[in-house]
Amino acid sequence: MSIAMAPPYSNGYGYSHGHGHGYPYPSSSLPTSSSYDYGYGSNNEPQSICDEISACVGVMLGQLWGYLNGRGRQVAWGWATKAAHQIKRNMTRRRLLSFPHLLVGLWVLVMLWGERWVFASRIRSCDWDHWEDWPAGATPHRLIFIADPQIIDPHSYPGRPWPLNPLTMTITDNYMRRSYIQLQKQLHPDTVFFLGDLFDGGREWKTANGNFEDPEWAKDHRPAEERKHLKEWHRKYGDNYWLREYARFGNIFYDNWNLGGVSPGPGQRGRKLISSLPGNHDLGFGAEVKVPARHRFSAYFGETNRVDVIGNHTFVSVDTVSLSAGTSSMRGQVDLQPIYGPVQQFLKEVQVTKRRAVQKEVRFWRGEVEEVTFEQKVEDLETADFSKLPTIDPGEGAPDLPTVLLTHVPLYRPPGTPCGPMREHWPPAKPPKGQTGPVIPDHRNAISVSGGYQYQNVLDPEDSQKLIKNIGNVIHAFSGDDHDYCEVVHSAEQGNVREITVKSFSMAMGVPTPGFQMVSMYNPIDENGNTLPGSPKTTLQTHLCLLPQQLSTFVTYAVLGAVTVLVLVARAFLLPVFNLQPFALEPVHQRYASSALLLPIFKPKTEGDDRSAYDAKPTSSGTSSSKFPSARVSSTTRPRGQSINNNGGAQASSGKWGWGQNNNSSSNNNRGPRIEIRKDSYYDDINNNNNNHSYSYSYSDYSNKEGGRGDAWKPASRARSWSRYTTLSVVGREIWTTTWRVAWMVLGFFAWITYQG
Template sequence: MAPPYSNGNGYGYGYGYPSSSLPTSSSYDYEYRNNNEPQSICDEISACVGAMLGQLWGYMNGRGRQAAWSWVTKAAQQIKRNMTRRRLLSFPHLLVGLWVLVMLWGERWVFASRIRSCDWDHWEDWPAGVTPHRLIFIADPQIIDPHSYPGRPWPLNPLTITITDNYMRRSYIQLQKQLHPDTVFFLGDLFDGGREWKTATGDFEDPEWAKDHRPAEERKHLKEWHRKYGDDYWLREYARFGNIFYDNWNLGGVFPGPGQRGRKLISSLPGNHDLGFGAEVKVPARHRFNAYFGETNRVDVIGNHTFVSVDTVSLSAGTSSMRGQVDLQPIYGPVQQFLKEVKATKRRAVQKEVRFWRGEVEELTFEQKVEDLETADFSKLPTMDPGEGAPDFPTILLTHVPLYRDPGTPCGPMREHWPPAKPPKGQAGPVIPDHRNAISVSGGYQYQNVLDPKDSQRLVKDIGNVIHAFSGDDHDYCEVVHSTEQGNVREITVKSFSMAMGVPTPGFQMVSMYNPIDDKGNPLPGSPKTTLQTHLCLLPQQLSTFVTYAILGVASVLILIARAFLLPVFNLQPFALDPIPHPSSVLLPIFKPKTEGDDRFAYDVAPTSSGTSSSKFPSARMSSSSSTTRPRGQSITNSAQARAASPNTKAAKANSGKWGWGQNRGPRIEIRRDSYYDDKERDSTWKPASRSGSGSRNRYTLGVVGREIWTTCWRVVWMVLLFFTYLTYKG
């Protein structure tokens, strides 16, 4: 027997010392005392660890290796049994094939189908042969992060992030592949909690006057957010945004459409979830946003139209109720300065575009000469701005927050939250006010549904020549024509691109522009009066897809249950395999001598059957026997017949008693095996009593049905989940 802490090979403590040579506790104490070293608990821990490692090594070299090999053998046998034609072409696998097609439709094909139905040729209405510039607006992707569902437990939050990211990625990939837009504009709220994640530098705490504004649900998570989510986390979120939208940009093609300068993706317009709103805008967060996405206030000339992007979440600080109490100049100052110069900026941008189409250098050229500083004339410096009265392109205003409108202004029939109210009989126009169909004129912590009236009027007036406006923030579609004070501008609030923004059917806005000009920038004679056409493209309803999965799941279970019950009725081929019979580790003999010590009786071992319901050896009886051993598998009836035909039958009867006492000096206990598992003897031999009777047959049938239900359902479930996991992983 191995000593304590032995690895079973005669070596104690796992260090390779023979157990006989281990020092005693007294020798230990003496040795430590002589060396003036205190006894440490580390020695005991080292000894225990060594012993455990030694035992583990012995186990892996012995029983562990045998167990592993046994497991591999069983797995190989099971795989071999499953790779037959009967199994591969079975009904459950046919059902799995149906699931594969449905999931390919729900996770891939439906996106391509929906976006293909929005093809430009299906709704554009331009003269034949024109080459319009094709642009797409994407609003409020608002990628999910810890700010979105702060109380949601760990498994659900990552799953929500993965599903919503995959939804936007698949939609955007098909958008690029099917539509090939020349330009893509984002209308703000790129992140959901971008304003909450600290920057590397700068104060990120809420001001004292604003701490009570934050909802109680967020206040209890604020310390955790500031501790766990900083600039590094924001950078990872930025990379995640780029993985969805930037990395798939070239799928739309490297070259622009006919007659276009190039392809552009512009994502510099911020939303309130990126920076905050009004007086509570986080200036450090805005500096970071500018550094990675570009200037928030900008002018772009695209398709002979001028696009003016305005940071209206910062502009709103100028009309905030807190303006007279705290210094908000750092927030609204830059955007107000931009609006003062925006008309001149527009004229310069138009001139650069015209110079390009004329084949000239876009930038200014200066005469090279040397002048005395005191006599130099700076009043005649070359400029790109031709001044008032110069050609101007139709201007499009881009703002994250919609412009002001009167409460109850209806949004039209394409709004999903609530359709327009039905007008009374005899009324041709819409019902006004229609508060259910309108954007609510209200606000709260870090948001405001529409801009202040003064800011809205100022935007239209300062920019000038605004023919259309596009906004986001509301997540649903809304189309209105504003009042005269706001220039009668037509505004479209674009649907959210995300499935998690409270709108069942996400979407994006398509814009087709055609504005032919001469070499001065003026419209050509005969040009269309309307230079811009729009179309709302709806994406798949993810909720409908999940409902389809649920209906198919319930139907699959019911079908498999019905099939299992029909199995014995129509004698169908079962899917469930019989368990692989394995010999028991404790083998019982067929014959055992009554008196010990007589080795003339051979042990005949009968294989057990894993299909036996109650006992592996259901019955036994005592019988007499001859000196020769009965062959393995021979039934008791056959043994009796053999004795009857034997020439020594009379002698056997004479020497044997009632209970088989004879020349073998004692009775033998014969353990009969269940011969009904043997097909050749099924009809000619005895069967155990547990199989007789209608009740037993019913129990046996129910057992087969139950096993069939479990096996088929489990096979379908794990294969379907495995394929869904693969599709989710691939994005």
């Protein structure tokens, strides 16, 4: 007995489904043999699952493509049409020149002030001419110190969720960029010095080479909060991340350098930007300095210990975070020579380095070659005399320019030494009656003499004295690290040096009002480097320039936001009282103009040819209004033989009244009634009143329309429609529409101006 096998089922779309498998295959690829089994090739070997997955994906893509070409295209066209219609409705003059848009314009002006103009205004008030006091005809060198930009990174707020950390980084970067741009445009400094802490987590990001692990004796020093994130930092943030941070720093400061001009001020040698002084957030502090991080830092920013002659003053930059390892408590337990060795060697030779730098500067102004020239001759190596090589160092007793010490960590001072009235954290304590000098000690107004993991607020006394003694002729010192302003005059052991700790340039360093330090220098010298007679005794003047308070700007935004909402709510409630122009548009689906494009005007009651309609008269008005509340028998499309009675109804010359078909098959009136879905006068009046900019409606207005027929029949749905236009509904919709319009436009402008930087 033979059994006939049924052919595989075909779905009619070019694909067949075999028995036992749920994967579709093209029908053209089916074998003709009835012994074919799906999932196996001609040699009964299983097909690759990749082939089956590919077949499924092909079918799905084909179906998706078919949908997009069919229904999807219709949906897209519908959305596009709706969007175009909505844009057209909003682009009218009364919409564009409306009260909510007036508020948006106010917001734009306020945000331009808070995000742009206030920076230019504050920095313009610090212009050099406002505070410089030099003799007539002086040509001072103008220098600016920027301390602790400390650009925000994952180390700043560990554990903060993703959207907040990038937003904080963007806002703080924009603040510094806008401040620095105006600094260059308004002040045109000849030199800009950075005083360390360029990054916040620079010491944490692994280098490409070198051991970056914390030493065993220091692993417990790290705070528990940081230990939780240490593995993630080492896994995600390496040398490539540090390079991106370097580019980010350059985008803020280096890329905008030329906005200050390419030429220096009158009588100056040139413009300089020096950012090689490291801070504890760049390298670490003391015994825990990361030597590989220091090598990377100096490779990209320059030598960390250096001497520069600027404005006839000698600036000595010292890597004091590494110097502090020499006085660390761990010095006798571990070898810290790789950390403090280079800076100690620099201090031993700093006097010679200063004299060489001064001679190079003097040679330049005399028009000579800055470097030493050697006599060209040939000598035997065994008889050559190397003891009398030419040198640029004139030796001790040579002219020495006034020296300025630059250090990231402030010099030592006794605990409670007051910082003066310009310190923002705490003002000085009020002295008792009869006392003219400041209160000492004043711990609230002073820099705390303390330290912790990877930081120390001031240097050790030994390091401070070593700096002043080794460098020599120090008339002023500038430092950073503390983030707030502090001005002190040190003791005689530290050369009675006046030191200014510069405010942080960043808005995120715990000081409400960031700032920077301006320095004007004037020291005329002769051809040998000696100060000219009659020159000012004080060759250096300083001025603290304060930047805008970003917190105050945000408070201004918050207050204006609350006032905006209150004004919009008040206006919405006054809308029906004073017959004001509404901003909220009538919903599209309530407008007849839109619905008329979508709904038919006539529809036959029964199936068949629609050439004529049966004129059916309802047996009672109650039946008509309750069963078909929004339709009526057409009086304009009556068949032949009908007449219109005085009540507006249709009367047939022959036939049977009712909703069924006429029994007379020979008559033309053998079709059901024709229903007209017409535009009610209610919607006519709403649209007309909308165009006349009025919301003062009353039910009596609508009952007396249509030629004054107050008793005209109205559909029952009008009562439900009218409820949407009550006072509370109008007020609520106006509040929502105006608030949302102002909110998204304001937030959109803020996002755009933030993106622009």
